[in-house]
Amino acid sequence: MATESLEYPCALTLNVPFPDARLASVALRALQVDKELSSLVKRDLSVAQDEESHLRVEYKATTNRMLRVAVNSFFDSLALVLEVMEELDVDVMEARKASEAKTP
Amino acid sequence: MMDLTKTPRRIALGLEGSANKLGIGVILHSGPSLSSSSATVLSNIRHTFVSPPGTGFLPKDTAAHHRSFFVRIAKQALAAADVSISEMDCICYTKGPGMGAPLTSVAVAARTLALLWDKPLVGVNHCVGHIEMGRAITGASHPVVLYVSGGNTQVIAYAEQRYRIFGEALDIAVGNCLDRFARTLKIPNDPAPGYNIEQLAKQGGRVLLDLPYTVKGMDCSFSGILTRADELAAMMEKGTGKGPDGEPFTPADLCFSLQETIFAMLVEITERAMAHVGSNQVLIVGGVGCNERLQEMMGAMAKDRGGSVYATDERFCIDNGIMIAHAGLLAYETGFRTPIEESTCTQRFRTDEVLVKWRK
Numbered sequence: 001m002a003t004e005s006l007e008y009p010c011a012l013t014l015n016v017p018f019p020d021a022r023l024a025s026v027a028l029r030a031l032q033v034d035k036e037l038s039s040l041v042k043r044d045l046s047v048a049q050d051e052e053s054h055l056r057v058e059y060k061a062t063t064n065r066m067l068r069v070a071v072n073s074f075f076d077s078l079a080l081v082l083e084v085m086e087e088l089d090v091d092v093m094e095a096r097k098a099s100e101a102k103t104p
Numbered sequence: 105m106m107d108l109t110k111t112p113r114r115i116a117l118g119l120e121g122s123a124n125k126l127g128i129g130v131i132l133h134s135g136p137s138l139s140s141s142s143a144t145v146l147s148n149i150r151h152t153f154v155s156p157p158g159t160g161f162l163p164k165d166t167a168a169h170h171r172s173f174f175v176r177i178a179k180q181a182l183a184a185a186d187v188s189i190s191e192m193d194c195i196c197y198t199k200g201p202g203m204g205a206p207l208t209s210v211a212v213a214a215r216t217l218a219l220l221w222d223k224p225l226v227g228v229n230h231c232v233g234h235i236e237m238g239r240a241i242t243g244a245s246h247p248v249v250l251y252v253s254g255g256n257t258q259v260i261a262y263a264e265q266r267y268r269i270f271g272e273a274l275d276i277a278v279g280n281c282l283d284r285f286a287r288t289l290k291i292p293n294d295p296a297p298g299y300n301i302e303q304l305a306k307q308g309g310r311v312l313l314d315l316p317y318t319v320k321g322m323d324c325s326f327s328g329i330l331t332r333a334d335e336l337a338a339m340m341e342k343g344t345g346k347g348p349d350g351e352p353f354t355p356a357d358l359c360f361s362l363q364e365t366i367f368a369m370l371v372e373i374t375e376r377a378m379a380h381v382g383s384n385q386v387l388i389v390g391g392v393g394c395n396e397r398l399q400e401m402m403g404a405m406a407k408d409r410g411g412s413v414y415a416t417d418e419r420f421c422i423d424n425g426i427m428i429a430h431a432g433l434l435a436y437e438t439g440f441r442t443p444i445e446e447s448t449c450t451q452r453f454r455t456d457e458v459l460v461k462w463r464k
Contacts, residue, residue: 026219027216029445030212077212083174088178
């Protein structure tokens with residue numbers, strides 16, 4: 001929309017690749033629940049239409065400062081989601097348990 | 105609704121991070137029904153964000169702490185509990201009340217786990233978590249509850265499926281008053297500012313300094329007391345502070361006087377609530393509940409009324425994951441779920457908003 005791009009001139013779009021569509025969907029659902037705290041920032045999360053294992057993140061803000069604050073905070077949350085996926089997903093936990101059982 | 109007779113063992117993971125403690129625990133409920141079920145702690149791991157002396161914990165730094173320790177603490181809690189993911193029934197997280205950023209950091213991880221493991225999520229009221237854990241550990245059946253921590257001060261009694269708030273702090277929480285006074289005196293925040301005040305207070309007691317004792321009906325006010333205590337500390341620093349006996353007073357005397365005054369206020373409103381409700385049990389929960397002087401003063405009052413005080417130690421008093429697991433599992437057993445889309449956090453979430461369906 002023309003008016004929106006005037007009001008929110010500072011924009012950033014990220015494409016975050018995940019190993020598969022399941023993990024991209026988990027990230028989407030875990031991250032989209034918390035609303036942006038400021039009305040000066042708009043955020044849209046989706047799984048990319050053409051690439052189901054990509055999380056698409058679109059940020060728009062009134063100022064570059066607001067954009068930076070919002071995107072930084074998003075990266076903090078994204079990093080946690082990725083770490084939980086890497087360390088605590090079902091297959092990872094099962095593999096760890098199996099290897100611990102072998103080497104008591 | 106699930107058939108409880110077919111699942112004699114229910115297991116929940118609890119994730120807490122509403123303030124400066126990240127707590128993760130696993131609880132087991134066994135027994136065929138709600139009324140006859142017993143709770144067993146399988147693991148209860150905590151890591152505290154400790155800020156330097158003279159400072160408090162800020163939301164941003166605290167959230168960063170929770171994020172950086174989450175996986176490590178979760179692994180420890182799961183390893184200690186020795187349960188597999190398939191045995192887990194639900195994942196419980198603190199919905200509120202608390203500080204926004206730390207709450208959200210843990211909620212993000214909770215949602216991720218729930219989605220990865222394909223488990224239902226249960227949002228828990230932090231205060232109800234304290235109350236239910238206190239009841240489970242002490243066995244107090246129908247107590248008046250004094251909930252005292254860094255962010256909350258409430259006198260609570262149960263009636264008709266709600267924990268009703270009889271009295272509360274009108275301004276800052278009692279623990280906040282203690283924490284901030286510890287900052288004034290530059291007392292270390294490790295292991296906890298309140299603990300260090302308690303230890304220092306044991307060396308005081310030569311004089312009781314006058315502080316503005318403020319009880320209004322069933323409610324308390326602590327900010328005026330803090331202001332006066334800060335003023336007295338400034339006078340002490342300059343060497344102009346004199347006690348009622350004309351002699352200079354010490355930091356220990358200040359800590360002693362602060363504790364005696366604010367705990368006396370808490371005892372007063374708790375006693376009045378007990379008289380209203382006709383109960384002679386007091387259950388003290390929350391971080392300040394670890395304070396042995398508070399337990400002693402409350403015990404003396406309860407004894408006079410022919411009753412007794414129930415309290416727990418730091419494992420359960422101070423914020424922890426197991427209480428969130430326990431209260432969450434109780435709600436889960438009544439059919440309560442928090443859909444992922446609704447699994448937000450809220451800084452304000454009053455104790456009496458929760459329908460306590462698991463009690464008669």
